[in-house]
Amino acid sequence: MRPTGRLHLGHYHGVLKNWLTLQHEYECFFFVADWHALTTHYDEPELVNEYALDMVIDWLAAGINPGQSTLFVQSRVPEHAELHLLLSMMTPLSWLERVPSYKDQQESLKERDLATYGFLGYPLLQSADILAYRAGQVPVGADQEAHIEITREVARRFNHIYGREPNFEKKAEQGIAKMGRKQGNLYKKLRKSYLETGDLDALETARALLQEQQNITLGDQERLLGYLEGTGRVILPEPNALLTPVAKMPGLDGQKMSKSLNNTIALRDETDVIADKIRRMPTDPARIRRTDPGEPDRCPVWNFHQVYSDKRTREWVCEGCTTAGIGCLECKAPVIDAVEAEVAPIRLRANELAANPDEVSNIIAEGCEKAGDEAAETLRDVRDAMGLGWR
Incomplete structure (x- = not known):
């Protein structure tokens, strides 16, 4: 995850809740993608450094368990950069230029200078992030499948070029x-x-x-x-995309929850801040007066009820809104209570961790050491295959 600010409910429902499940089912590696943050925010290094620690605190507070998963910082495992460099030697330029998000992000981030080598090469750095751990599954949304596909192509090309080691068949028979x-x-x-x-x-x-x-x-x-399979040695296994459930957490204005849109509820927002944000949410524009009936489907608050309210509460909202039996503030009250109930334990744990940064730093250091050991094994095989094993 890129460190671009404190985490909010969109991150929690879209990513973290899935990670909480995966950490019980797989050996998981979760990392702060600080190099990736620099591909679009290279001129704001002080923010990247600040947000990195904050993000790990939010992960831990949300329930990511360092005893079950490996948490680390990308830039503290230099094998990612070395593998990225080595893969760049045999990856066709056209593969990077055709990644859908390359042109999409250039269009959506026009205010930033993205005509850099780092931005062009970030899909290959993502491939290195994955292949360094010989990952079998990569949790992504449907819009990120293209990145997994290019990773599979890179691994396939690498194995095709370098997998035919001398005396391959003889060594296979020995195995x-x-x-x-x-x-x-x-x-x-x-x-x-x-x-x-x-x-x-x-x-x-x-x-x-x-x-x-x-x-x-x-x-x-x-x-x-x-x-x-009738090929050479599989040095870099091809990963599979593990599609994650579609996030259902909208922003306060009904659009996707995003810091850039200023429509978020942060995981560490205080009780009064949460209540104020939700009370200020726009509602059905047809309800000008308290006595005007409304339509829930036109109201952003209804989206929150879809996430947080049970069937009985949703029926109460539909009945009260369409008949003007309840006002908008009454409608928002159960949402305020439900969001606060979800955020309160996360906020409490995050505040405790923020007050003890050494505890968080130790967790990160241990994770970086473990990740480094795993990635080093891959790099030894990659270097050998590419004729660099002599050093």
């Missing part, structure tokens, strides 16, 4: 021998079935078999995956 006679024979049988008849069930079974092996190294496992 099979390490599996033991029974498991090795099963692997050979499944490989033959897939390569000769295209049996996809055999392919999946063989992949699962390799994942279970304890007697082979990670390098052997990747080599045998490539041997299985």
